[in-house]
Amino acid sequence: MKQAEKRTNGRQGFVTKGDLQRARLVTMADLRDSIMLSRQTIWRMRRAGRFPQPIQIGRRLLWSEHKLWTWLNRQRTYGGR
Numbered sequence: 001m002k003q004a005e006k007r008t009n010g011r012q013g014f015v016t017k018g019d020l021q022r023a024r025l026v027t028m029a030d031l032r033d034s035i036m037l038s039r040q041t042i043w044r045m046r047r048a049g050r051f052p053q054p055i056q057i058g059r060r061l062l063w064s065e066h067k068l069w070t071w072l073n074r075q076r077t078y079g080g081r
Contacts, residue, residue, distance in 0.1 A: 025055065025062035035072065 045051035054061035
């Protein structure tokens, strides 16, 4: 039995350190710097369904870093499909 399961006695909804790391959110500026695409290209790809959708918090749009890395790895593996 995993340590997290022992502490929760099988309760669902327990947040682990891994969950928190996957929940890190990045801004458009961070996104552009890390994947080297323009704002316009990101929006075009997003509208076409070829880019992860952002999460809106207030007026800000933020992306899940985990989803971005998963998407980026797929692009490398499958040649952008």
